[in-house]
Amino acid sequence: MDDQTYTVNGFKAAAMNAGLRKGDGADLALIFSDRPATAAGVFTTNQVKAAPVLWTRQHLAGGKARAIVANAGNANACTGAPGLKDAGLTAEKTAAVLGIDPAEVMVASTGVIGARLDMERICAALPALARTLSPEGIPEAARAIMTTDSFPKMSTFDGRADGRPYRILGLAKGAGMIMPHMATMLCFILSDIAMSADALQQALMPSVEATFNRITVDGDTSTNDMVLITANGAAQNNALSKGDLKAFQGGLKGVLWELSRMIVKDGEGATKLVDVKIQNAHTPREAAVAARTVANSSLVKTAFYGQDPNWGRILAALGRSGIHMAESRVDIYVDDVQIVSGGLGLGAQAEKQAAVRMKGPEFALIIDLNNGTYGDYVLTCDLTHEYVSINADYRT
Amino acid sequence: MDDQTYTVNGFKAAAMNAGLRKGDGADLALIFSDRPATAAGVFTTNQVKAAPVLWTRQHLAGGKARAIVANAGNANACTGAPGLKDAGLTAEKTAAVLGIDPAEVMVASTGVIGARLDMERICAALPALARTLSPEGIPEAARAIMTTDSFPKMSTFDGRADGRPYRILGLAKGAGMIMPHMATMLCFILSDIAMSADALQQALMPSVEATFNRITVDGDTSTNDMVLITANGAAQNNALSKGDLKAFQGGLKGVLWELSRMIVKDGEGATKLVDVKIQNAHTPREAAVAARTVANSSLVKTAFYGQDPNWGRILAALGRSGIHMAESRVDIYVDDVQIVSGGLGLGAQAEKQAAVRMKGPEFALIIDLNNGTYGDYVLTCDLTHEYVSINADYRT
Numbered sequence: 080m081d082d083q084t085y086t087v088n089g090f091k092a093a094a095m096n097a098g099l100r101k102g103d104g105a106d107l108a109l110i111f112s113d114r115p116a117t118a119a120g121v122f123t124t125n126q127v128k129a130a131p132v133l134w135t136r137q138h139l140a141g142g143k144a145r146a147i148v149a150n151a152g153n154a155n156a157c158t159g160a161p162g163l164k165d166a167g168l169t170a171e172k173t174a175a176v177l178g179i180d181p182a183e184v185m186v187a188s189t190g191v192i193g194a195r196l197d198m199e200r201i202c203a204a205l206p207a208l209a210r211t212l213s214p215e216g217i218p219e220a221a222r223a224i225m226t227t228d229s230f231p232k233m234s235t236f237d238g239r240a241d242g243r244p245y246r247i248l249g250l251a252k253g254a255g256m257i258m259p260h261m262a263t264m265l266c267f268i269l270s271d272i273a274m275s276a277d278a279l280q281q282a283l284m285p286s287v288e289a290t291f292n293r294i295t296v297d298g299d300t301s302t303n304d305m306v307l308i309t310a311n312g313a314a315q316n317n318a319l320s321k322g323d324l325k326a327f328q329g330g331l332k333g334v335l336w337e338l339s340r341m342i343v344k345d346g347e348g349a350t351k352l353v354d355v356k357i358q359n360a361h362t363p364r365e366a367a368v369a370a371r372t373v374a375n376s377s378l379v380k381t382a383f384y385g386q387d388p389n390w391g392r393i394l395a396a397l398g399r400s401g402i403h404m405a406e407s408r409v410d411i412y413v414d415d416v417q418i419v420s421g422g423l424g425l426g427a428q429a430e431k432q433a434a435v436r437m438k439g440p441e442f443a444l445i446i447d448l449n450n451g452t453y454g455d456y457v458l459t460c461d462l463t464h465e466y467v468s469i470n471a472d473y474r475t
Numbered sequence: 476m477d478d479q480t481y482t483v484n485g486f487k488a489a490a491m492n493a494g495l496r497k498g499d500g501a502d503l504a505l506i507f508s509d510r511p512a513t514a515a516g517v518f519t520t521n522q523v524k525a526a527p528v529l530w531t532r533q534h535l536a537g538g539k540a541r542a543i544v545a546n547a548g549n550a551n552a553c554t555g556a557p558g559l560k561d562a563g564l565t566a567e568k569t570a571a572v573l574g575i576d577p578a579e580v581m582v583a584s585t586g587v588i589g590a591r592l593d594m595e596r597i598c599a600a601l602p603a604l605a606r607t608l609s610p611e612g613i614p615e616a617a618r619a620i621m622t623t624d625s626f627p628k629m630s631t632f633d634g635r636a637d638g639r640p641y642r643i644l645g646l647a648k649g650a651g652m653i654m655p656h657m658a659t660m661l662c663f664i665l666s667d668i669a670m671s672a673d674a675l676q677q678a679l680m681p682s683v684e685a686t687f688n689r690i691t692v693d694g695d696t697s698t699n700d701m702v703l704i705t706a707n708g709a710a711q712n713n714a715l716s717k718g719d720l721k722a723f724q725g726g727l728k729g730v731l732w733e734l735s736r737m738i739v740k741d742g743e744g745a746t747k748l749v750d751v752k753i754q755n756a757h758t759p760r761e762a763a764v765a766a767r768t769v770a771n772s773s774l775v776k777t778a779f780y781g782q783d784p785n786w787g788r789i790l791a792a793l794g795r796s797g798i799h800m801a802e803s804r805v806d807i808y809v810d811d812v813q814i815v816s817g818g819l820g821l822g823a824q825a826e827k828q829a830a831v832r833m834k835g836p837e838f839a840l841i842i843d844l845n846n847g848t849y850g851d852y853v854l855t856c857d858l859t860h861e862y863v864s865i866n867a868d869y870r871t
Contacts, residue, residue: 192791302791394523
């Protein structure tokens with residue numbers, strides 16, 4: 080899909096370099112709906128919440144939004160009361176140039192923690208940004224919010240509701256500080272469907288749970304995570320049937336799933352995308368805990384990097400996860416190749432075949448605990464030299 | 476301290492190359508008390524326990540031991556019933572060459588998980604190993620149990636009990652799969668004091684809790700961890716006074732503390748030893764959770780490597796740890812340099828000074844939550860390119 084396809088009826092976007100970080104790339108993005116829109120969101124579960132998270136969460140209570148203003152280079156996190164004021168001022172200035180209510184502006188930030196936003200530069204940039212708004216501007220906005228990301232992340236779904244065609248478009252950024260059980264860094268979902276804020280929120284929650292809350296890059300949770308969804312009704316559909324709602328939710332989940340996979344694939348330094356699947360756990364919670372413990376183990380992740388089916392490390396991670404398990408019942412597969420049966424290795428030949436699967440950029444690690452009936456999964460990536468390089472040098 | 480000093484009355488040791496791993500280095504160690512000795516131990520909390528852990532834990536119930544046989548190159552973990560039989564056979568053959576009861580032999584293994592021990596080679600090596608036992612053999616034994624360790628780890632304490640001099644000598648190995656809340660990889664403590672097995676166990680538990688259970692290299696818990704202590708009474712002391720017991724426990728804790736620090740210092744790929752200290756947490760448990768979460772964060776550990784006082788990552792880790800905290804009360808120091816006050820950064824000058832402290836091989840990260848009265852600490856290390864290299868290549 081080339082950039083031309085990333086449009087949604089009634090939405091415009093723009094991006095520019097406002098001087099908020101080093102380099103010539105865009106670092107400030109604006110998305111605008113030419114008509115009133117409903118909105119909902121999911122925010123980081125980190126107790127340390129960035130100012131834009133606090134601001135946007137509060138104003139989203141009204142269920143309405145018309146604009147998203149997002150900057151890279153600075154997370155506006157751990158900035159106290161002055162940071163919260165900066166987030167509010169960003170919304171006010173954006174509202175002024177667009178001629179809308181500040182409460183309809185959602186603010187998002189990503190970048191370095193602990194530094195104040197350069198409000199002078201942001202305020203100076205906003206009028207020009209508003210002037211360049213265009214229906215084709217969304218890919219530029221997706222690029223502007225990238226930090227350590229190596230490619231912009233967009234996904235669309237085209238559906239019909241009440242007989243009328245509509246689109247869901249998602250854009251996301253994120254490559255580090257990524258870990259299940261919160262919305263990930265930043266994700267904006269735009270749709271021209273007509274749908275209430277409550278219905279949006281109800282569609283969003285299970286979709287986030289099944290997608291962004293099932294990925295990890297490094298086990299660290301950001302202070303700035305947010306997933307926002309806004310729908311402007313340009314599709315002109317009337318009330319949605321149960322079937323319409325179900326189709327919308329399926330489409331939304333598909334968009335978030337694709338974006339989630341892109342984030343892990345683009346995980347800092349990552350060379351492999353691995354789908355860790357737990358089968359037949361004792362409880363649903365234990366299935367999730369087992370998947371997360373294996374997916375976050377540094378030793379398992381370096382073995383992925385080494386293309387080494389090192390199942391001893393996998394069993395060791397399961398053993399410390401605190402779940403109910405019997406070592407002698409565990410089966411382990413890499414894609415279709417079984418390497419462990421009843422807790423014992425199946426030998427060099429099986430491992431050799433598994434290592435071949437691990438040479439590819441994507442594979443599944445399937446762990447059957449044979450100790451119940453519940454399953455879960457986490458998408459993860461390998462831990463590489465490049466991850467260390469990126470994170471030892473990020474600020475310096 | 477040179478190698479000559481690492482002796483304890485009545486203990487002999489030897490090591491040799493038995494062909495259990497690549498290279499010419501020793502990989503099989505034997506430690507022997509020339510008289511009956513009391514013994515106690517602490518074992519891994521990983522649910523997946525290696526065969527030697529299961530065997531030794533069971534036989535230690537009697538509180539007596541005269542020999543420790545330990546191999547590197549193969550962990551004898553995830554080897555099922557045959558592995559347990561191998562551990563038993565190792566004890567039997569060792570007992571036979573030493574003329575003691577198999578129940579008095581403690582077995583320990585470290586190395587690759589999931590492969591059977593080469594019992595032919597072990598059985599063939601044991602007679603020669605027994606013949607070369609010598610009071611000066613302990614440093615050789617410490618070298619034989621090294622895996623990814625870069626130096627052998629030993630520590631001694633000289634005390635007096637009931638007026639008679641005695642020594643505590645500890646030897647340990649471990650560099651990866653190291654994480655608080657279990658005994659770490661392998662640690663053997665020898666003493667010539669006369670003390671009951673119960674008293675040894677009672678002295679050992681709090682010492683392990685304060686030392687080995689307060690270190691992490693990579694957040695992964697081994698299947699083979701064990702700390703064994705044995706005392707042979709060669710010091711010929713009579714009953715111990717309360718003061719003697721207290722002094723012994725202090726000395727033991729000092730030995731384990733020194734060994735713990737050595738293990739973190741020698742953490743796989745590590746270039747920095749960092750003492751993460753939490754002050755004024757809401758509960759003792761939360762102090763421990765906060766210390767462990769910060770000490771295990773990949774982003775915090777790569778920042779250590781980059782000598783970057785990236786306090787935003789520290790606050791983000793605290794925020795996801797699940798403890799009670801108020802961002803606006805948090806103070807953070809690197810050694811004596813304060814970088815955060817009331818949740819806000821103190822600026823470039825303070826960070827520059829902190830970065831200078833971080834250039835050294837050791838520093839403290841002090842986090843004052845100002846939210847209660849409880850403290851805790853974890854020793855950790857940085858996450859480096861070399862860690863990834865070691866663990867991507869360990870088996871291949």
